[in-house]
Amino acid sequence: MTPSTVLTNPPVTPLLDVSELYVDFFTRRGVVQAVRGVSFSIERGETLGVVGESGSGKSVMAQTLLGLIELPGRITGGDVRWKGESLVHDAGSTLGRVRGKEIAMIFQDPMTSLNPLFTVGTQISEVCRRHTGANKRQAHERAVELLDLVGIANPAQRVKQYPHEMSGGMRQRVLIAMALACDPELLVADEPTTALDVTIQAQILELIGELQERLGLAVMLITHDLGVVAGLCDRVAVMYSGKLVELATAEEVFADPAHPYTAGLLASTPRLDKVESRLVSIEGSPPDLVDPPVGCPFTDRCHLAVDQCREAMPGLKIYESGRRAACWRAFEVNHG
Amino acid sequence: MSDEYTAQHADEEHATDDEAAIQGRPYEISAARRGGLFGELVRDKLGFASALFLTLLALAALFAPLLAPDDPNRGNLSRSMASPVWNGGSWSNPMGADWQGYDVLSRLLYGARTSLFIGLLVVALAGTFGIIVGVISGYKGGRVDRWLMGWVDVQVSFPGLLLAMLLVALVGGTVWTVAIILAVNGWMVYARMTRGVVLSVRERPFVEAAEMVGSSPLRVITKHVLPNLVTPLATLAVLEFARIILAEAALSFLGLGIQYPGVTWGLDIARAGDHELFGNQWLIIYPGLLLSLTVLAVNLLSSWLRVMLDPQEREKRYAASVTDKAGGM
Amino acid sequence: MGRYIGRRLIQGLVVIFGVTVFVFVVTRLIGDPVKFMLPLSATPEQREARRDAMGLNDPLVQQFGRFLRDLVQGDLGESSYVRGTPALEVVFDYLPRTLQLVAVGMLLAIVLSIPLGVIASRKPGGTTDRVLTTLSLIGLSMPQFFLGYVLMIAFTVRLRWFETGPGGFMNLVLPSICLALPAVGRLAVVVRSAMIDELNSQYVKVAKAKGLTRRRILGVHALRNAGIPYVTLLGWEVIRAIAGYTVVVESVFNWPGLGFMASTAVKNQDFYLIQAIVFVVAVMVVLINIAVDIAYKLLDPRVKLS
Numbered sequence: 023m024t025p026s027t028v029l030t031n032p033p034v035t036p037l038l039d040v041s042e043l044y045v046d047f048f049t050r051r052g053v054v055q056a057v058r059g060v061s062f063s064i065e066r067g068e069t070l071g072v073v074g075e076s077g078s079g080k081s082v083m084a085q086t087l088l089g090l091i092e093l094p095g096r097i098t099g100g101d102v103r104w105k106g107e108s109l110v111h112d113a114g115s116t117l118g119r120v121r122g123k124e125i126a127m128i129f130q131d132p133m134t135s136l137n138p139l140f141t142v143g144t145q146i147s148e149v150c151r152r153h154t155g156a157n158k159r160q161a162h163e164r165a166v167e168l169l170d171l172v173g174i175a176n177p178a179q180r181v182k183q184y185p186h187e188m189s190g191g192m193r194q195r196v197l198i199a200m201a202l203a204c205d206p207e208l209l210v211a212d213e214p215t216t217a218l219d220v221t222i223q224a225q226i227l228e229l230i231g232e233l234q235e236r237l238g239l240a241v242m243l244i245t246h247d248l249g250v251v252a253g254l255c256d257r258v259a260v261m262y263s264g265k266l267v268e269l270a271t272a273e274e275v276f277a278d279p280a281h282p283y284t285a286g287l288l289a290s291t292p293r294l295d296k297v298e299s300r301l302v303s304i305e306g307s308p309p310d311l312v313d314p315p316v317g318c319p320f321t322d323r324c325h326l327a328v329d330q331c332r333e334a335m336p337g338l339k340i341y342e343s344g345r346r347a348a349c350w351r352a353f354e355v356n357h358g
Numbered sequence: 359m360s361d362e363y364t365a366q367h368a369d370e371e372h373a374t375d376d377e378a379a380i381q382g383r384p385y386e387i388s389a390a391r392r393g394g395l396f397g398e399l400v401r402d403k404l405g406f407a408s409a410l411f412l413t414l415l416a417l418a419a420l421f422a423p424l425l426a427p428d429d430p431n432r433g434n435l436s437r438s439m440a441s442p443v444w445n446g447g448s449w450s451n452p453m454g455a456d457w458q459g460y461d462v463l464s465r466l467l468y469g470a471r472t473s474l475f476i477g478l479l480v481v482a483l484a485g486t487f488g489i490i491v492g493v494i495s496g497y498k499g500g501r502v503d504r505w506l507m508g509w510v511d512v513q514v515s516f517p518g519l520l521l522a523m524l525l526v527a528l529v530g531g532t533v534w535t536v537a538i539i540l541a542v543n544g545w546m547v548y549a550r551m552t553r554g555v556v557l558s559v560r561e562r563p564f565v566e567a568a569e570m571v572g573s574s575p576l577r578v579i580t581k582h583v584l585p586n587l588v589t590p591l592a593t594l595a596v597l598e599f600a601r602i603i604l605a606e607a608a609l610s611f612l613g614l615g616i617q618y619p620g621v622t623w624g625l626d627i628a629r630a631g632d633h634e635l636f637g638n639q640w641l642i643i644y645p646g647l648l649l650s651l652t653v654l655a656v657n658l659l660s661s662w663l664r665v666m667l668d669p670q671e672r673e674k675r676y677a678a679s680v681t682d683k684a685g686g687m
Numbered sequence: 688m689g690r691y692i693g694r695r696l697i698q699g700l701v702v703i704f705g706v707t708v709f710v711f712v713v714t715r716l717i718g719d720p721v722k723f724m725l726p727l728s729a730t731p732e733q734r735e736a737r738r739d740a741m742g743l744n745d746p747l748v749q750q751f752g753r754f755l756r757d758l759v760q761g762d763l764g765e766s767s768y769v770r771g772t773p774a775l776e777v778v779f780d781y782l783p784r785t786l787q788l789v790a791v792g793m794l795l796a797i798v799l800s801i802p803l804g805v806i807a808s809r810k811p812g813g814t815t816d817r818v819l820t821t822l823s824l825i826g827l828s829m830p831q832f833f834l835g836y837v838l839m840i841a842f843t844v845r846l847r848w849f850e851t852g853p854g855g856f857m858n859l860v861l862p863s864i865c866l867a868l869p870a871v872g873r874l875a876v877v878v879r880s881a882m883i884d885e886l887n888s889q890y891v892k893v894a895k896a897k898g899l900t901r902r903r904i905l906g907v908h909a910l911r912n913a914g915i916p917y918v919t920l921l922g923w924e925v926i927r928a929i930a931g932y933t934v935v936v937e938s939v940f941n942w943p944g945l946g947f948m949a950s951t952a953v954k955n956q957d958f959y960l961i962q963a964i965v966f967v968v969a970v971m972v973v974l975i976n977i978a979v980d981i982a983y984k985l986l987d988p989r990v991k992l993s
């Protein structure tokens with residue numbers, strides 16, 4: 023992992039810059055505000071972990087980056103800039119150029135992410151052919167190369183197989199291979215290990231880490247599992263109820279969480295080295311996204327809550343070390 | 359059902375709605391939106407209109423003896439080809455008479471009677487038999503199930519129309535014989551569906567629990583299987599109803615369905631088709647149009663029913679109307 | 688795969704056997720094959736004598752045994768309607784016309800339904816979708832014989848573009864359209880909903896993320912998956928056409944095919960001919976089912992035929 027000098031000396035143009043992103047879903051029950059004013063950026067070669075529970079908006083946010091949100095969802099505010107160009111406003115041709123080539127994405131469920139009727143090789147080569155105009159033979163060779171890169175044995179044979187002939191872990195490797203086909207600069211991984219067995223999880227994460235180092239990729243790793251983040255990420259962003267509540271380096275987050283929610287998440291992760299008599303959880307449940315509260319969404323579940331929390335939403339404030347947290351009583355959870 | 363259960367269920371439904379909206383079927387919902395408010399309303403209006411039409415038709419059929427100007431089988435050659443009222447004819451033949459002097463309106467009304475009655479009768483007969491077979495097959499399982507479903511598979515592959523034609527030719531064409539023949543040809547789909555429901559219900563833990571506690575099969579069936587059967591059965595029965603009406607019409611058209619003195623639209627289309635193709639084509643159109651409208655109404659009603667009963671479909675329709683109001687970006 | 692086809696053939700044989708037995712028993716028990724063979728003036732004794740001569744008074748099982756023996760030799764008896772001709776021969780005389788009708792009709796249905804369904808799935812609620820919905824509703828609701836008459840009234844009587852009755856290709860146009868139209872409605876609806884289902888699926892989302900063109904996603908990925916339910920329905924449509932709709936359509940348009948002949952045979956209680964027709968139709972149905980299964984295997988590598 024690279025040390026984070028990036029936070030104290032912000033470079034001129036970050037690779038990916040998300041500012042004040044709002045995404046709403048128009049449903050029968052009302053307007054679901056899935057993403058509410060999220061801002062952050064990713065630099066070249068860095069790994070950002072995005073952590074949050076179900077409904078925190080992390081997946082929606084990830085999919086928005088690649089323009090994959092369709093009705094009833096809609097981007098209702100903010101911008102996403104890739105190397106300075108907007109992916110939201112007048113983004114037709116930009117997205118077409120960038121998607122799959124400069125930014126690539128892998129998803130949660132390897133079982134359904136591949137078209138069952140085509141060989142793995144075809145599905146990898148079509149990415150190359152689309153973006154680089156490679157011919158069939160070149161694309162095929164590249165596919166074999168990629169399968170090897172992601173650690174699949176016998177790539178020349180595997181390339182002709184169909185998805186159903188492969189295990190879940192292997193399919194996820196194929197998806198990673200597909201994503202890397204055109205040497206992207208950013209890999210967005212949306213819960214890549216959630217649907218896999220624990221042992222396979224570890225392998226896939228290791229693979230992502232290796233690839234990241236070897237290829238100098240930037241990675242955005244979305245997960246609900248803090249353990250996944252610990253081994254792999256430079257920085258961590260914590261999302262709750264559609265908002266970004268904490269953003270810091272991994273070390274800072276684990277050693278000294280600023281936001282009570284982050285602290286709660288850490289506390290509720292069962293550990294192997296401590297014997298606990300009961301599992302700790304954060305009481306209560308996230309607020310309804312259709313009618314989100316005016317103040318801090320974590321108020322009802324927060325043991326540090328005061329009246330101010332209910333009345334007004336704390337913005338994401340930047341502290342001296344470059345850390346950000348959205349809490350009226352930030353840093354008090356461990357010291358206060 | 360306790361309040362707790364209902365409340366919990368409501369939460370689940372909401373959760374599914376949101377989740378479905380966010381992860382589930384974005385394309386379809388965007389699809390519905392492009393149809394817009396029109397799409398949503400039209401379905402409702404059509405469903406309502408169909409129900410209305412069918413109710414009126416049923417009433418007309420029921421009261422045919424009172425409403426019909428004349429006996430549908432009384433031909434009066436002196437009135438041959440009488441004009442309808444709007445063409446200067448008399449009220450004794452409001453829609454005119456055909457070349458044999460039969461009153462058109464009377465034949466239409468009594469035809470409605472026949473079609474609707476046969477539809478109901480066949481659905482009742484085929485449905486009852488099919489459900490019983492399905493329940494036995496699904497519940498007993500094993501060899502009984504294999505043999506019953508084997509029989510279903512074989513009979514499903516029979517050429518239904520040909521066999522029906524043959525049977526009618528042998529047995530004669532009255533309302534009851536045609537109904538029984540159509541039922542014999544059409545019970546299989548109910549059996550398969552019922553068996554499916556039984557099997558899926560049996561998988562559920564509370565049924566296993568009930569059986570362990572010692573509830574009799576009959577009790578399990580009535581308490582758990584039958585309620586789950588209602589929705590799919592309703593949709594199926596309505597669709598079958600439409601299919602039966604068409605099937606009877608086809609048989610009668612060929613002369614191998616309901617025959618004189620029975621009155622049916624199919625028969626009239628055949629008669630008029632033979633005789634008046636180059637003459638007064640309206641005699642072909644009236645019964646045909648009525649037949650088509652009836653079947654159309656039944657089909658629209660069934661799809662309206664389906665939308666009403668399925669939460670995801672309702673979600674789509676709502677998203678369509680709301681996103682329009684929310685405006686674009 | 689060969690083993691699989693073998694199994695399906697056996698299943699098919701059971702069906703053919705079942706149908707044949709059914710027709711056999713029903714015609715012998717309820718009907719009277721002799722009725723139309725002799726002139727109306729024939730006396731009951733003459734009829735009885737004829738029945739004896741034909742072995743119709745023997746126990747049913749014995750009759751069936753004889754029937755099977757003859758069947759194996761390709762002899763399905765003699766038609767009484769078309770006097771003196773073996774029933775099977777009559778069937779094969781009329782079969783080609785029906786096959787022409789079904790071939791042209793189904794081809795038309797395929798060519799129209801796929802584009803219609805795809806376009807409708809891309810712009811649901813749009814013009815094409817509305818045309819499609821109307822068409823499919825008509826197809827669902829309008830009895831085919833009425834549709835036939837409507838077509839005839841419009842194009843033969845009023846416009847005099849086509850003629851009907853036995854003839855060449857021009858006479859085939861209207862009956863094919865009549866056969867195809869409802870099928871187009873049903874098939875296109877399946878294409879539309881299958882495409883919508885596929886476009887909602889995860890792998891399509893992944894394909895979009897990969898940056899593939901919309902054209903490729905639609906035309907290659909989604910369409911091929913949608914092909915599976917389509918092929919199922921297509922097989923079903925062809926079977927229903929052969930085993931049912933042609934009877935009606937041929938009657939309306941006076942197209943002298945097997946369906947028309949079936950109707951005639953039944954009305955004349957020509958049981959040997961009926962037996963032969965049902966037999967041949969059942970065989971064709973079995974073959975079509977097997978063809979559909981093979982199509983599955985070609986389309987979908989996951990299918991394990993064992």
